[in-house]
Amino acid sequence: MSRFKTAEGKNLYGLMAEFDSPDKLVAACYSARDAGFRRLGAYTPYPIEAVWEAIDHHRSKLPLIVLAGGLIGAIGGFMLQYWTSVEVYPMNIGGRPFNSWVAFIVPAFETTILCASFAAVLGMFALNKLPHPYHPAFNVERFAEASRDRYFLLITTKDPDFDPVRAREVLERTHPVEINEVEE
Amino acid sequence: MADLSPDGRMGKPPVLAPGHTPATVTDHISAIVLRQTPRWWWVAFGISFLVMQLLLVGIAYLVFEGVGIWGVNNPVGWGFAIINFVWWIGIGHAGTLISAILLLLRQEWRTSINRFAEAMTLFAVACAGVFPLIHVGRPWLAYWLLPYPNTMGLWPNFRSPLIWDVFAVSTYATVSALFWYVGLIPDLATLRDRSRRRWKKIVYGFASMGWRGHAAHWHNYEVAYLLLAGLATPLVVSVHTVVSFDFAVGQIAGWHATIFPPYFVAGAVFAGFAMVLTLAIPLREAFGLKDFITLRHIQNMAKIMLTTGLIVGYGYLVEIFLAFYSGNQYEEFMILNRIQGPYKIHWWALLLCNVLAPQLIWVRRVRNSPWLVFLVAMFVNVGMWLERFVIVVTSLSRDFLPSSWGTYSGTRWDWAIYVGTIGLFLSLLFLFVRFLPMISIFEMRTILPEAKDVHKKTGKAQG
Numbered sequence: 001m002s003r004f005k006t007a008e009g010k011n012l013y014g015l016m017a018e019f020d021s022p023d024k025l026v027a028a029c030y031s032a033r034d035a036g037f038r039r040l041g042a043y044t045p046y047p048i049e050a051v052w053e054a055i056d057h058h059r060s061k062l063p064l065i066v067l068a069g070g071l072i073g074a075i076g077g078f079m080l081q082y083w084t085s086v087e088v089y090p091m092n093i094g095g096r097p098f099n100s101w102v103a104f105i106v107p108a109f110e111t112t113i114l115c116a117s118f119a120a121v122l123g124m125f126a127l128n129k130l131p132h133p134y135h136p137a138f139n140v141e142r143f144a145e146a147s148r149d150r151y152f153l154l155i156t157t158k159d160p161d162f163d164p165v166r167a168r169e170v171l172e173r174t175h176p177v178e179i180n181e182v183e184e
Numbered sequence: 185m186a187d188l189s190p191d192g193r194m195g196k197p198p199v200l201a202p203g204h205t206p207a208t209v210t211d212h213i214s215a216i217v218l219r220q221t222p223r224w225w226w227v228a229f230g231i232s233f234l235v236m237q238l239l240l241v242g243i244a245y246l247v248f249e250g251v252g253i254w255g256v257n258n259p260v261g262w263g264f265a266i267i268n269f270v271w272w273i274g275i276g277h278a279g280t281l282i283s284a285i286l287l288l289l290r291q292e293w294r295t296s297i298n299r300f301a302e303a304m305t306l307f308a309v310a311c312a313g314v315f316p317l318i319h320v321g322r323p324w325l326a327y328w329l330l331p332y333p334n335t336m337g338l339w340p341n342f343r344s345p346l347i348w349d350v351f352a353v354s355t356y357a358t359v360s361a362l363f364w365y366v367g368l369i370p371d372l373a374t375l376r377d378r379s380r381r382r383w384k385k386i387v388y389g390f391a392s393m394g395w396r397g398h399a400a401h402w403h404n405y406e407v408a409y410l411l412l413a414g415l416a417t418p419l420v421v422s423v424h425t426v427v428s429f430d431f432a433v434g435q436i437a438g439w440h441a442t443i444f445p446p447y448f449v450a451g452a453v454f455a456g457f458a459m460v461l462t463l464a465i466p467l468r469e470a471f472g473l474k475d476f477i478t479l480r481h482i483q484n485m486a487k488i489m490l491t492t493g494l495i496v497g498y499g500y501l502v503e504i505f506l507a508f509y510s511g512n513q514y515e516e517f518m519i520l521n522r523i524q525g526p527y528k529i530h531w532w533a534l535l536l537c538n539v540l541a542p543q544l545i546w547v548r549r550v551r552n553s554p555w556l557v558f559l560v561a562m563f564v565n566v567g568m569w570l571e572r573f574v575i576v577v578t579s580l581s582r583d584f585l586p587s588s589w590g591t592y593s594g595t596r597w598d599w600a601i602y603v604g605t606i607g608l609f610l611s612l613l614f615l616f617v618r619f620l621p622m623i624s625i626f627e628m629r630t631i632l633p634e635a636k637d638v639h640k641k642t643g644k645a646q647g
Contacts, residue, residue: 021634022634022635022638023637023638026638041398041399042398042399043396043397043398043399044397044399044402045206045210045374045397045626045629046206046370046402046626046627046629046630046635047402047403047405047406047626047630048399048402048635048638050638051399052399052400052402052403055399055400056400057403060403060404060407062404062407062408062411063407063411066411066415080331081342084331084339084340084342085339085341085342085343088337088339089337089338089339091341093341093343093344096343100342100343103342103343104342106345106348106351106352106422106426106429107342107347107348107351109418109422110348110351110352110355110419110422111351111355113355113359113415113416113418113419113422114355114358114359116411116415117358117359117362117363117412117415117416118362120362120408120411120412120415121362121365121366121408121412123408124366124404124405124407124408125393127404128398128400128401128404128405130393130394130395130401131393131394132393132394132396133389133390133393133394134394135394135396137396138396144377144378145377146377146396146397147210147370147373147374147376147377147378147395147397148206148207148210148211148374148377148378149205149206149207149210149629
């Protein structure tokens with residue numbers, strides 16, 4: 001339920017400007033922030049560090065998640081081997097100690113990598129809130145070009161200071177190709 | 185070569201042909217997937233699919249009859265199954281090397297070959313995985329290899345390299361698949377946006393997880409991708425190391441050697457690059473991808489193949505040297521047996537394929553001719569299979585006691601299953617090039633001048 005309506009009377013999610021170069025998008029991001037907008041969406045066909053810096057950058061939490069995954073894999077993998085080989089199923093193999101920790105390093109290494117990799121992928125999905133099959137941005141027909149060669153800036157109505165007239169003014173000053181209303 | 189650098193002498197050919205923009209790159213690569221299926225694809229896929237039936241029939245008969253249909257017996261208990269397993273898993277290594285290690289080393293040219301090299305890794309590991317499973321004799325009990333609570337109260341012996349192999353290979357397959365899928369997500373979004381048919385939009389949209397290219401998403405994405413590369417790098421080295429432990433931990437002369445892990449890893453990369461070249465050269469012709477997979481890629485890969493080939497050649501020398509240096513009569517005999525024993529043809533052929541043939545890469549004219557490089561790569565493909573044959577069979581066939589010597593050769597079923605896995609590999613590959621972008625579209629966009637400029641400008645603004 002939005003406070004604002006589109007020209008056709010539908011609920012408004014935000015205003016989206018289309019740009020034909022990454023530099024224009026970066027400049028527009030700064031203009032929108034200077035105008036006081038905070039809930040911005042910047043969409044690019046490939047990763048551009050400058051855009052991320054322009055909208056709202058904080059360090060990714062992903063490395064910590066991956067570290068946690070790796071530690072769980074390392075400790076879990078070793079403990080599995082220790083528990084089975086020493087506690088529940090001790091076998092004398094050529095007189096080697098039950099806790100053959102040197103030999104256990106190899107599977108423990110593999111479980112470390114396995115759990116850290118899952119943490120990296122699932123952590124990335126979680127931080128990006130994927131899978132996310134529906135998003136209002138997809139209602140804009142031109143948005144299909146965001147995965148080709150166009151750059152988009154979205155100012156959402158979730159912004160506490162959102163005002164459709166002022167948002168349009170700000171976006172118009174940034175030399176966009178076109179500006180579209182985004183239906184919710 | 186005529187296509188890109190007119191005389192082949194002045195400087196290096198470019199990584200990407202000039203004149204491309206994000207739009208042309210996107211349209212060119214996605215069109216391969218979205219256009220109508222070319223007729224030759226049906227022919228190629230059909231042949232591969234028929235060849236794959238050899239594998240299916242072979243496995244069906246194997247399950248029905250038992251491993252007696254193979255040539256393995258005492259004293260050679262490891263035959264084609266292990267040779268093919270090591271050969272396939274080695275081939276897979278180049279994909280991970282290109283996608284992970286060359287990424288960390290900032291080798292920009294990897295961008296246009298990493299996607300299908302990773303796909304090749306997955307399919308090669310799939311082919312490799314078939315063999316240990318059917319080699320256990322009762323494949324329906326293969327899950328006993330895994331540690332799981334069971335009513336028998338049994339657990340695997342974690343001191344055995346064979347169990348290490350289970351962990352290494354299954355981790356490798358899983359992580360390669362994750363890495364490949366993560367790399368595909370933005371390109372699946374491109375296909376979703378570019379396809380006109382509704383069902384295609386739904387399928388690609390579902391697979392792309394609703395990727396929108398938000399700047400915050402890209403940020404987490406790049407961190408994830410880099411971390412995966414960092415994790416895959418030690419993993420790929422560990423996999424063939426563990427495979428070599430299957431041999432090196434044994435006491436058989438010719439297996440019990442400390443050089444095995446590095447020698448196996450170099451051999452794996454050598455075989456893998458040969459296979460990437462074997463696939464890349466015809467694919468760039470068939471799909472008109474010479475703008476993206478240029479002579480530069482072929483030259484670079486050929487050079488890596490030559491380098492790793494030299495390491496493998498050094499490995500052969502050290503094996504011979506150590507046999508005599510050890511003063512151990514069994515080791516000495518093992519080498520002499522390889523050179524002049526019943527499998528001498530295999531040994532000499534492997535030297536021709538793996539040591540002599542790659543030396544042609546030193547010649548600039550060979551490096552500049554894709555089809556000559558292709559020819560060398562074919563030699564290496566054969567040579568690396570022979571290498572595994574020589575390692576597995578010569579040592580087992582004549583061990584410590586002459587009274588227990590024997591000979592080995594593959595039966596028609598051995599060959600059927602081996603050739604069948606080549607059919608499986610090619611079938612998977614043809615499905616891949618038909619339904620997924622074989623070149624990473626979003627990464628290609630990042631190496632365009634347009635993308636590089638924006639990085640430079642903001643660098644100044646920041647400073």
